[in-house]
Amino acid sequence: MRLSIERNALLKALGHVQNVVERRNTIPILSNVLMSAEDGVLSLVATDLDIEVSESTEADVSAPGQVTAPAHTLYDIARKLPDGSQVVLQINSDDRLDVDAGRSHFTLPLLPSGDFPKMTADGFTHEFSILAKDLSRLIDKTKFAISTEETRYYLNGIYVHGHDGKLRAVATDGHRLALAESPAPAGAEDMPGVIIPRKTVAEIRRLIDGVDGDVHVSVSEAKIRFKTGHAIMTSKLIDGTFPDYERVIPKGNTKELTIDNKVFASAVDRVATISAEKSRSVKMSLSEHNLSLTVNNPESGNANEDLPVDYADEPLEIGFNAKYLLDVAGQIEGRDATFFLESPASPALVKDSEDEHALFVLMPLRV
Structure with a gap:
């Protein structure tokens, strides 16, 4: 096998397939990428036996062939080569892979391509x-x-x-x-x-x-x-x-809280600074047009922040994991997030003001 390929094309194709390859492998062949060259095309395949990724890209193939080479090493070489350089891949007389680009030269070990596992893909309904x-x-x-x-x-x-x-x-x-x-x-x-x-x-x-x-x-x-x-x-x-x-999705939560999502996320992030690492709990105390976020941590102190909100129901105290609140806030695309609540022990339903085709459910914590 011998071929010449532009570095960026090789890097892009390797980038798509090499992520599947585990860094530590008990089966050596799974650390390799299968490279097949013929008719002006270089095809790359990588697998971890559960996922198989293949990618093909144009190359100047002067001698067709098939080899397997270390996936991560080959990717790292391509990543560090100069932008726009031509890379020549060829099997040498010692049955190893020569990688040449300008004045750079590498030689990599190979494993038999016949040992590379193929994932069957049929029966798609x-x-x-x-x-x-x-x-x-x-x-x-x-x-x-x-x-x-x-x-x-x-x-x-x-x-x-x-x-x-x-x-x-x-x-x-x-x-x-x-x-x-x-x-x-x-x-x-x-x-x-x-x-x-x-x-x-x-x-x-x-x-x-x-x-x-x-x-x-x-x-x-x-x-x-x-x-x-x-x-x-x-x-x-x-x-x-x-x-x-x-x-699990609440159907009858009647207490509705609407809040500026970015303001809410920033406030949760601030008060959670001193929350216990394990529970990360934040108490939300709701009253008319006001939300109070509170964290009490015997070891590192207390935090509290009040926010103006759109809420006109009876007072309610409910606790949530701060990380989970921030994860949900990170998915809200609109300006406002709307919480539908019922009781301190009932899950909360969260919706995005700009996306009616997504919803989130959060289980409460005891606080």
Whole structure:
């Protein structure tokens, strides 16, 4: 194999695939990227056995071939080479990979390409195309609520499914819930519910960042595939049952609080400075047109801040985790956030003044 490729093209393609490769691998071949060169195209494939990402890019191929080389090392080399330089990749007489660019020369070890695992991708039952910006929004509005608790593995991802003509994404860790939806593309209306793993969510978000156009999605019972431009990502799905999240969403909360979201987030951040690291609890005391945020920490002191708000119901005291409040505030695009409350022990429903197709649920804390 011998080819010449522009450094930026190589860097972009490697950047898309190398993130899947784990830094520490007990299986050496999984640390490598599979490189296939023929007919003026260089194809790169990386996998961790759960996710496979492939990308192809134009190259001047003088001798076709296929090799596997250390993914992170090759990416770091490309990243540090001068912008615009030509990179020559070729297998030398010692069956190692020579990487040359200007006066820079590297030699990397190789592993047999025949040992590289391939992920089967068949049996897709539902296919649709969705705008990259719509898919990004569904991910961004919900990913912060994905659980990191491995024992409840079925919560370690975003639950995506068709619902009343919408494509809906839901994530929860038991303490907070995030829901976002967009009009269901043709082919997605009756899509079965699938749980996309946390790592896949992060990788697909990275892959479509800056993409202007459609992402083609294929779904089966066990796998999901995303295709955009010359990049394809195939991932296993979480094999589990997502809980009946609709039961958690409050339907009868009558106490309505509307507040300037940026002012609220800044105030929560300030008073939380002295909150206990474990609970991060902040007490919200509501009275007519006023919200008092309070933190009492026996070790580091007390904090209090009053805010003018739109609230005309009976007084209420309720506590929340400050980090969770800030996470939700970070997803509010409009000027105002609206809290629908009921009692100190009831979950709060939070909505965005500018986005009627997203909602958030927060479980209260005892304060």
